[in-house]
Amino acid sequence: MQGPKYLSELPKGRCFSPITVRVIRKWTHHDSSGQGVPLYVGMVLADAQGHAMYAEIADDLIGEKACLFDVGKVYVLKKFVVNNAKKSYRAVDRNLLINISQHTTVQVVPNPPSSIPEYIYRITPLPAIKPVRFVYNYTDTIGYLIKYKAAHTFVPKNKEKAKTLREIYIKDLSDNVMQVTLWGDQATGFNISDIYDREAGNLIVCLIVGCYPREDLMNNNKPCLSGSPACSCYLNPNIPEEPGPFKCAVTVVCITNTSSWWYMACRPCKKKADQQIDGSYSCPKCGGYNTAPRYLLHFIGKDDTSEASFLAYDDEAYQMIQKECEAVVNPLHKREGLPQQLQSIMNKTYILSVDLTDESCQTTKIREYQVKAVLERPSKRPSTHRTTAAYHDPQGPGSSTALIATPPSHSEVLQIEYPAQSTPVPASQTDHDAPKDDRSRSTTKHSVARRRLLREGSSPIKHTAGGDDEPENTQPSDTDTEDTTPLEPCPKKAKSDTQTDDATASQE
Structure with a gap:
């Protein structure tokens, strides 16, 4: 009978079948003060399917087994034990963990498969981070660096040894700011000199994993993050971008281009036509005069989390307005303000397929999503008539x-x-x-x-x-x-x- 090959297939108990995993993170956990003898060594392992599991080396085996594992390398493990995971302070949201025993064999894979990921995370958006009394799973988040402080030390109350810490500040695309406190080696090892160019002003993306959500007592009890022993901070991680487009429910708040929501375009080429001296329009590409007005909507939309800018071209705008642009606009008699047909989409919710525009991928000054398709329009509700009681x-x-x-x-x-x-x-x-x-x-x-x-x-x-x-x-x-x-x-x-x-x- 063939044994399990992946972490998701591991049963509880002793396992003698070999599995191939990469060490994503590794840390040493001390007592509550963080200054005593090590209690255990924790690791996060990942397989070729992208599944992750927490592994632990007991204190009596640290000297023998901990040196066999290095972060980033791929190993074949045999003869280990699968037990129930801890109920709190878990680096991976799994109910099982791997205990490295004295019989466990570890073999390095010289040419590891590229399908095994280098990072394991479960992103929590910055607005969703709230302080909690009991931590079940560590918090992972992402943002770009806007400020950091120098590492400094202090001696905790009733303690003999000093602790080292550093505060960094990250921001998301909706301008939400979060303070993150790094401790120990993470604080001293934080360095951006190799990746930051002051003249170019390039962005530094921070992927921070393994944190506690806390309250900032010095800043009106606002939420903040504090690094745990399992914390790691990755700068500009090589994370493959998820393929778009994305599906979202968007409520139209307002149309921003109230005076330029349409343009004259060439019918065959669909390119913007140039207006001539006599008032006619011609296509700069084909030179034709067969033109027609087309939609070009820029609007603000919102959902339950935030607001964003959206762009809808003629085909997608027609699906939202349900009326041809030629029937709405009169090129010879331009009017100020928005027509009634465009005002009718205000405060209505659409299910849209969107993706970032090319300009938004190049700089953070422009953040706009292009509507690729209208998947669902708001249903027409029957009008309610007031009756005299x-x-x-x-x-x-x-x-x-x-x-x-x-x-x-x-x-x-x-x-x-x-x-x-x-x-x-x-x-x-x-x-x-x-x-x-x-x-x-x-x-x-x-x-x-x-x-x-x-x-x-x-x-x-x-x-x-x-x-x-x-x-x-x-x-x-x-x-x-x-x-x-x-x-x-x-x-x-x-x-x-x-x-x-x-x-x-x-x-x-």
Whole structure:
């Protein structure tokens, strides 16, 4: 049975199969003070598939095994042990690690394959770096150097030996600045004299791996990075550029070239045409006069992280605007400002395929992305129409329902839901002794409470009771105004009350 060949295939336990790896990083870890005896030697190994794994040499084997490994060289390892990785302060985000044992054999590869990478990193953007209390994985980041300080030493409190440190400052393409503190050999070994030309002012890219995110107590507790024992700082690393274009979601903020968002171009050549004395246009390449206006949009776009400048030529701009440039622009009558068709793309989000322009790759003064394709346009949402709310005042059984439109000056109406009753409320003893105008008094209380909710002031509202129109009392009594008890539907009169009223009316 064939054994594993790559780091991703290693099972937990003893491994006797040979694997080919490159030593990416190597460091010696001391106790918490950093000044005692070494506890172990840590390494980051990488294989031809680009996978990485942390390896460790115990303190009792440092003298025998640590000298067999050099950074950058490729080795064939045999007879090692794979165990569970540490849960915190990990140089590689893997759940397994390699323990170099006394039986491990190490053989140098004279002509290593070029497929094994020289750097292993997991980039965290500068704005995403936040101080944490518990560090699971070390932080890796990248930027270009803008400032550095000289290395200096200090003696920590309650310590005997001095420590050496150096502060450097890096910046990303969005002008975010981060302070990084290097310690020990990384601080003293930091040197840019061989790669920096003061007259040319060339950029120095810094790839920094293996750091702790911290708070800068001297700078309003802003995030900063502090190098760990596993830290390494690579200056102008030879990292192969990822092939573009890139897919991103961009929200259009504004169009920057409000007066030059189009140009006259030759139809066959698609080159910019020159305007003649008589007002016509001719192509400088083919000499033809068959010209047409074409889009040339420069706009600012943003996503959840930052803003950037974008450039869209005619084909891509048409996919965003959905209207030909000839239908938007009139070359004979130029107008100031942007047409409505261009304003319609503001604050809309597009899924774009973009890549850096040629000028942006040559200098940092220009940072612009060219739109290669519009992958997805914003969906057209149906327009929402505002409807006039209505207040429904259910009265007691036997009375009619009043429907009052919402006043135009108020956008919200407090609606009260009354409990639905399938059967009439039985009459109580107090209903027999109530006067005949209880029905009108109850209606008046409902009207007063309704005016409070709708803020109608003293405008009279007519109600219908028993089929006859009765004018409402526009000046409610003090008891009506101060009554704040919940409103309830008026109960029906008992049958005995109705018969008594009919008898009294016949006698009269």
